[in-house]
Amino acid sequence: MQTVKKESYLIFLCYVLSFLLLFLDINSKVVFLHTSSRFLADPVQSRLFKIKSFVLSPFGALALGDKEKLGKLELKIAELNSLVVSFKTIEEENVKMRKLLGADVPSNWQFAPARVVWANGDSVSVYADINTKKETPVVATSDLTKGGVLVGRVEESFGRNHKVLLPSAPNIKISVTVRGTNGDKQSLLPGNKHASGIIEGKGGKIMLGQVLAADPIGEGDLVVTSGDSGFPPDLLIGYVKNITTNTNLASKEAEVAPAVNVTDLDYVFFVTKY
Numbered sequence: 622m623q624t625v626k627k628e629s630y631l632i633f634l635c636y637v638l639s640f641l642l643l644f645l646d647i648n649s650k651v652v653f654l655h656t657s658s659r660f661l662a663d664p665v666q667s668r669l670f671k672i673k674s675f676v677l678s679p680f681g682a683l684a685l686g687d688k689e690k691l692g693k694l695e696l697k698i699a700e701l702n703s704l705v706v707s708f709k710t711i712e713e714e715n716v717k718m719r720k721l722l723g724a725d726v727p728s729n730w731q732f733a734p735a736r737v738v739w740a741n742g743d744s745v746s747v748y749a750d751i752n753t754k755k756e757t758p759v760v761a762t763s764d765l766t767k768g769g770v771l772v773g774r775v776e777e778s779f780g781r782n783h784k785v786l787l788p789s790a791p792n793i794k795i796s797v798t799v800r801g802t803n804g805d806k807q808s809l810l811p812g813n814k815h816a817s818g819i820i821e822g823k824g825g826k827i828m829l830g831q832v833l834a835a836d837p838i839g840e841g842d843l844v845v846t847s848g849d850s851g852f853p854p855d856l857l858i859g860y861v862k863n864i865t866t867n868t869n870l871a872s873k874e875a876e877v878a879p880a881v882n883v884t885d886l887d888y889v890f891f892v893t894k895y
Contacts, residue, residue: 730853731894735759735783740883743790743824744776747783747889758852758892759785761881770880771795771846771856772889786822787883788858793822796849797829799838799861815842820858820877827859827877834871838864844877853895 735749747759753775760769773787786793799816816836820829832838842861848854859877866873 727895729894730892732760732890733893735889735891737883737886737889738782740886743787743822745772745785745787745883745886745889747785749781749783749891751891751893752781753778753783753891753893756851758856758895759889760856760892761886761889769856769890771852771858772881772883772886774852775891785889787879788820788822788877789825789827789879790822791824794850795820795852795858796847797844797858798847799829799832799836800843800845801839802841802843817847820844827879829861829875829877830872832873832875834866834868834873836873838873838875840864853892 733749733751733753735747738746738748740746755775755777757775759772759774761772762770771788773785773790773793776784776786778784788795797818797820799818801815816832816838818829818832820827822828829844838861840862844858844861846852846854846856846858857880859879861875862878863876864873865875
């Protein structure tokens, strides 16, 4: 019974002290207690913060180091990817160059590779690491022939970007010879010559004209450069189709199907010497 009374007194005393402290705090009578507690707590808090910083700093430094290493690794990967692309480009150029050098063209000819940027109508834009002059012949390789294929000639240059006019461009005229295939479309032997003529660009179309009516030409015959008109000889331009005979002028005309589609080309070559 006495124990219960003591507990009741203690509870009552706690309530009284609580209300007293609350009253004193409201009236700013216990500021010294706050100051004293801060005086004791601040050093402890500061010490704990230092311990925390000491413990975590190695991990932070490690994380920062890993982040820097990761950034350097990503940069290195980007550089390697760029090199891979460059090597692939060089490899493609070498394949095309080897094929062209192995074609039926004179060994003293010299070439410079150029990458096709875009083709538009009767012209194609190419990029090359050299400067070249106007009217430089541009050729390509093709599985359809053992020799080089005429793409066109340089019309104008802007730094290392060059505009190349195709044989179908208006006002382009090229002296040509027509040769029979003897069943072999890859043959460019001079002995197969059937006729001479001039091809002229008509804007999207190549027309063969000034062929004597007596000269035998047929569908599928090869049309190649004669070596005049500022172009090297024996470059394939295309194939004869749609032959018409003008009886009044005693001549023949025909359309020429291009040997290559420039939109399918990735690389072409400037003929820098021939």
